[in-house]
Amino acid sequence: MLGVVLTWDLGEHAIGSAEQLRESADSERVEVIHAAASGLVASFFGLGGYIVFLLSAGGQPEVALGLLLLGAVVALTALR
Numbered sequence: 001m002l003g004v005v006l007t008w009d010l011g012e013h014a015i016g017s018a019e020q021l022r023e024s025a026d027s028e029r030v031e032v033i034h035a036a037a038s039g040l041v042a043s044f045f046g047l048g049g050y051i052v053f054l055l056s057a058g059g060q061p062e063v064a065l066g067l068l069l070l071g072a073v074v075a076l077t078a079l080r
Contacts, residue, residue, distance in 0.1 A: 001072070002042045009038050009079050038079070045075045 013034050017027045049071055056064030 002046050002075075005075065005079055006038055006042045010035055041078065042075075045071060 010031070014027075014031055017030065021027055049068055052064050052067045052071070
């Protein structure tokens with residue numbers, strides 16, 4: 001899921017940049033920085049999901065599912 005959201009975000013950013021800038025403008029650095037920052041955020045949420053998975057092994061699957069759904073909503077909200 002994180003890969004799909006990351007790809008969508010990077011595509012939207014590239015399209016938005018292309019619409020706002022001239023064709024001759026060099027936007028490669030901005031796109032790389034955005035990709036790195038988005039990748040860092042995606043890794044953070046992936047690690048959080050994995051930690052919730054590990055903590056849910058104690059017989060509380062309903063809580064884990066709720067926390068994973070909350071994390072997905074927060075991730076999608078953060079990426080707009």
